[in-house]
Every structure is written in C-alpha cells, then in structure tokens.
Amino acid sequence: MANDNKPNKKQRLNPYWIYGIIIIIFIGIQIFSGGFGGQTTATITPAKFFEFLRDKDVAKVEIVNQREAKVYLTQEAVQKEVHKKTKSDNFLPSITQTPNYVFEFGDLTVFQEKLDEIISENNLQGSTEVRFTTEDNMWGNFLISLLPFILIIGVWIFIMRRMSAGGAGGAGGQIFNIGKSKARLFDEKTDMKTSFKDVAGLEGAKEEVQEIVDFLRNPEKYTSLGGKIPKGALLVGPPGTGKTLLAKAVAGEAQVPFFSLSGSDFVEMFVGVGASRVRDLFKQAKEKSPAIIFIDEIDAIGRARGKSNFSGSNDERENTLNQLLTEMDGFGTNTNVIVLAATNRADILDKALMRAGRFDRQIFVDLPDVRERKEIFEVHLRPIKKSEDLDIEFLAKQTPGFSGADIANVCNEAALIAARKGKTAVGRQDFLDAVDRIVGGLEKKNKIITPDEKKAVAFHEAGHATISWLLEHAAPLVKVTIVPRGQSLGAAWYLPEERLIVRPEQMLDEMCATMGGRAAEKVIFDKISTGALSDLEKVTKQARAMVTIYGLSDKIGNITYYDSSGQTEYGFTKPYSEQTAELIDKEISRIIEEQYLRAVRILEENKDKLTLLAEELLEKEVIFKDNLEKIFGKRPFVKEEIA
Secondary structure, three states, rough: OOOOOOOOOOOOOOHHHHHHHHHHHHHHHHHHHHHHOOOOOEOOOOOHHHHHHHHHOOEEEEOOOEEEEEEEEEEEHOOHHHHHHOOOOOOOOOOOOOEEEEEEEOOHHHHHHHHHHHHHOOOOOOOOOEEEEEOOOOHHHHHHHHHHHHHHHHHHHHHHHHHHHHHHHHOOOOEEEEOOOOOOOOOOOOOOOHHHOOOOOOOHHHHHHHHHHHHHHOHHHOOOOOOOOEEEEEEEOOOOOOOOHHHHHHHHHHHHOOOEEEHHHHHHOOHHHHHHHHHHHHHHHHHOOEEEEEEOOHHHHHOOOOOOOOOOOOOOHHHHHHHHHHHHHHOHHOOOEEEEEEEEHHHHHOOHHHHOOOOOOOOOOOOOOOOHHHHHHHHOOOOOOOOOOOOHHHHHHOOOOOOOOHHHHHHHHHHHHHHHEEEOOOOOEEEEEHHHHHOOOOOOOOOOHHHHHHHHHHHHHHHHHHHHHOOOOOEEEEEEOOOOOOOOOOEEEEEOOOOOOOHHHHHHHHHHHHHHHHHHHHHHHOOOHHHHHHHHHHHHHHHHHHHHHOOOOOOOOOOOOOOOOOOOOOOOOOOOHHHHHHHHHHHHHHHHHHHHHHHHHHHHOOOHHHHHHHHHHHOEEEEEEEHHHHHHOOOOOOOOOOO
C-alpha cells in the first residue's frame, strides 16, 4: 500500500496532451505569421481605396510583394465617421506597422497606372507616400520547409505503431520482422489432433519415433540413468510415404508445441536473413520447451557445402546451414527440444548435418508392402461410402509400388468416378478404374486412329501379354487394352511380384516380356515401328543397371560404378576408361538383342495363339486374364493366381 501514490515510471504521456500541444503550436505559428497586438485592419476593395485616395484620407500606401496593398490613413481621416470602424481603444498613429486597410489587386501595372493617375489629378505627390516592399513570412516558410520531414516522421510513427500492434503478422511488421522465423506453431491443446492411429503402416518407423514421444513425455526416465535425449531425427524416404504425417503424429502424441516450416522458408534475398531466422526459431522453441521443430524438405538448406559453387551464389544458403549446425550442436541437452527433419534426397545432405549429435537417428520410411497398403486403404476409406462387398485386401494387391499419397489419390479418384456414374456407393470396379486412370492416364476413346494402326497396336499388346504369360519370372497379366490412354495407344497391366532381391533370370524374363511388343510386330508384319519407344527405354535402363550397378554381367565382372552416398560427381568424366565404356556399351546391346531374339522365337512358336489373342483384342478392345487362359491354358509354374 505504501507504493500506491508513487508515480509509475513506465506510464506514458497521454496522447491527447500531445495533440493539444501540437494544436497550440500551430495556433502560435498563425499568430506570429499574422502579426501582434490589437488588429484593426479591415479589408476593402481597390475601388474603395481609390475613393479614399481622392478624398485625401490616405497617408501611405505600401505595396507588398506586388500583389497586396496596405493602406495607412491620416490622423484627420481616422476621426471621420466612415473610418471609425477601424479604430480600436489602443489606436496608434499611422507610423505604426499596423495598417488601417488592406486589399489585393490584380495586375500591378494596371494598378500602378491608376494610382499615379489619381495622385497626379489630385496633387497628392507630397501628401501620399507610395512604397514598394517585400515581406517574408518567417514562420510560414519555416513550417513549409519542415513539412516533408513532418510527413516522413508521421509515416514512420504510423508504421511503428502498426508493427507494435500487429507484431510479425501485421502488415507493417512484415518489413521489420524479416529476420524472424516463419515457423508455424501448432498448439498441443487445440491444433495437434493427429495421432499414430491416423498413420497406417510404417510400423518400423512408428516404433522408432514412439521413443521420441516417450523422451518428451518422460525425460527423467532416461536422464536419471545418465542418458541424453536425442537432438534430432531425420526421416528419409520416397515422396508420399508419410514423413510429414509421421512428424505430426509425434507432436500429437507427445502433446507438445510443434514448430513446422520448410527448408525454403530460411532462404531470402537479403544477406543474413536465413541465419537470423534459424536463431529466432530455436529461441522460440527453447521458450516453449519441451517442443518439436519440424523442418520439411531440409535439403533446401542442408545440401553439401562447397559443391558446384563457382559463382558464390550459395553463400547465403551455406551461412544458413552453418547457423543450423551451430544451433543443433549448441543448445543444451536439458532443453527438451527435438528437431525432426524430412527429405527424399538424403544422399546430397552435408556430412556435418548427418553426424551424431545433430541428427542422432535416421528413420527410413519406405514404400508400404501389401499388408501396410491394406492398413492405409482402411484409413483412407473411412470417410468414403463404399460397397459392402468391397475387398480391401484385393485393392492392396492391385496397387504394388504405391505410396500412401498414391493410395489416398486412388480412393479419392474412385469416389469421383462413382459419383460421375451416379452410384450411391463406391465399388470394386471404380477402384480399378481409378488405378488405371492414375497409372495410364485418361481414356481417349474418341482419338482418331486408322485400322492399320489399331491392328498394329493390338498385335503389339498381344505380344507383351503372350510373352509375360509363357515366361516363369515375368509379371502376371491383369488386363490388356487397345483403347488410347494418356500418351499411349494401348497398354497392358501386370501385377509384379514384390521382391526384396532380384535375380538375373528374373530381370531377363521381364526384359523379354517388354520386348514382346516389337517382336510381335516383326513376326506378324515383318516390320517394326516407333511404338516401342517406352519399351526400349525401359529395357535399356534395366540392362545398364545389370552391367554398371548390380555387377550381373560376366564380361564386366563383380564391379559397380554406382555411388549410393551421392558424394561423387563425375561431370564430363567417367569412372572407367574408354575401353571399359566400349565394353559396357557392347554388353548392354548384347543383353537387349538376346532378349529380343528370344521373344521373336517364342512368338514364332506360338504365332497362331498370338493371332487369336490379337483378334479377340480387336473385337473387345479390353481383355483380361480369363481370355488368356482360354487360349494358352493355365500357367503351371504360377504358385498363386490373383483373383
């Protein structure tokens, strides 16, 4: 209570007092610019002045700045009744600087001629004085000179007030907060609603990040035994596998503040901004610890330093990376701040960023297998009205190599297709059409194609189907169509076996099936066409991989020219001699040609069946596995048929 009467040192001056002082200053300026004392000056017209001049009432005329006239009356004239209205109680003689009348005139030459004429006619040369003067309004000119500065100061005060009121999110604050972090803060009580139940599959990755959740919830459990909480975890995997979703689930489960931003948010055209944003980000995270910082696409700033930097344009990015390295290795282990980062290009990240003590863990988020795809389908099918007889396991088998994002797209596309057809529920065929739409593109049934081209396409696709049906290790056929879709005139859908390792005979069978299209054109028409472009591209990549990456060629030997770390950049040079390059080219060509001749031989032996299949394809435009069974019979070496 003793301090109640003490003035508050932080109390600011009332703004209304400031406005009052400004108004008083302006009034003072007006008074100073207009003169002092009792003002007795009246305004008249030039005609009235000339009338007073003829009556010899004017003692002096002062022409100011060639546009205004000040009239001083004689002492006798002041006593006249017509002039008494200009007299005040403290009237002084005309020698004072206060005129009795004032008026403005137009052209000075015309006014002076009229004035001289009246003075000459009334013999006023000795009694009426005419003086020309120039007056400067000192205060007015001073105010005018200060006006630009006043405007600049006013605008500055306005922006500063907007900045203080709106903070970093305000319109005015954006300029002054350019060095602040752009991270979006998700509050654990209101924003973070994602949990591990929303993340299907990824069992191995979830198991690793669950430990991070436990670190944030019960840090004493580990620190009491002398352990240290990990500083960072790097999520690595192909696009669409759920890295960002997994990080959100970690924040939702741990119930801690979650700072989310992209690696590109640190990059700015101004020097030093990226490093400043890194410092501000970690400062905010420390204040709200325990917390999680999630940097998506960290390769935007985490690329290896000193590579391909001939122009010095990457200096700012490298400075940002240096600051990130310092912050991750600098803040104490007891701050309970964990950094999560995601990238699909871990091979180009800087080695200093990957070392233990910064990113202590690397969590690989791979493409889901068939069991995990089933779980992902179950998650994305929750909001969709699906038919009761829909087999989710069948859908999982029909989507090999699909990521979580691809499966979400399939479910959405199937719902759109069903709605387009006017259905009340999404069925099995809608999902199959959605897969075809995503893999092959939109059907173009109205595409103009000649009968000869259609026949060539039919035999080309029938050649693929025949070879894949007759070879043991080729992928089993699902369906074949000659309806143009996307950029292709026809397509064949296969269901490849999900293998963790691939043997040479499996790769060769797949290459032979791929060359079956061109081989069919050669067998039937004794001609080849440009329709096998995508096939040639595929087999060339496979053959090159066999020779230069996997070491599956007898002539090259057990050697690879592949650098999985991505730290080697060959540029215009190759990691082998010209003689080896020539040998590699010959080996690639030999492998492809052998599989092409093998496909030609198989099709010649089954030419009649190939023709029947092509004719049925021309008639129906779309054929399935059942059609091949009628012509070729069942595949005896297939362990499990796809329903």
